[in-house]
Amino acid sequence: MSPPIREIGIEPAQAGPFSASDFDCTTFWEAPIGQTWYLVYAGGIPENPASPEDGVESAVALFTQGSNLNDAPAFQGFYEAPSAMGKLTITAATGESLTLQDEGGHFLTFNVVTHTYPLG
Numbered sequence: 001m002s003p004p005i006r007e008i009g010i011e012p013a014q015a016g017p018f019s020a021s022d023f024d025c026t027t028f029w030e031a032p033i034g035q036t037w038y039l040v041y042a043g044g045i046p047e048n049p050a051s052p053e054d055g056v057e058s059a060v061a062l063f064t065q066g067s068n069l070n071d072a073p074a075f076q077g078f079y080e081a082p083s084a085m086g087k088l089t090i091t092a093a094t095g096e097s098l099t100l101q102d103e104g105g106h107f108l109t110f111n112v113v114t115h116t117y118p119l120g
Helices: none
Strands: 009-012 024-033 036-046 056-065 074-080 089-094 097-101 107-111
Antiparallel strands (some): 036 056
8 A cells, every 4th residue: 555645735624633623724734844744724723612603713733744654743732823813724835934814814924843923
């Protein structure tokens, strides 16, 4: 059996490796930086898992993985976005930076290596 093929880039995502009550996904991005693969789901953390209509905290979910696809990705955490409204969507990727857009049309950047939202 041949290993799965990795797809570098941004894709729509309806779900991630977690329950929708934990994280509501919009898009997914994966790419290697050095020897590490970064896997990022954009969306939001439901404010009230019992009532999804109550809204979400804008966030990304970050995983890292070595080059061996047989190794499970390591969950790094959920990273809430400062001053964002609603679910986030990944719109572009350059090097280690992702450009995200919130539901209000505002853009922000997330650095996948430092796990931060640099100001700028």
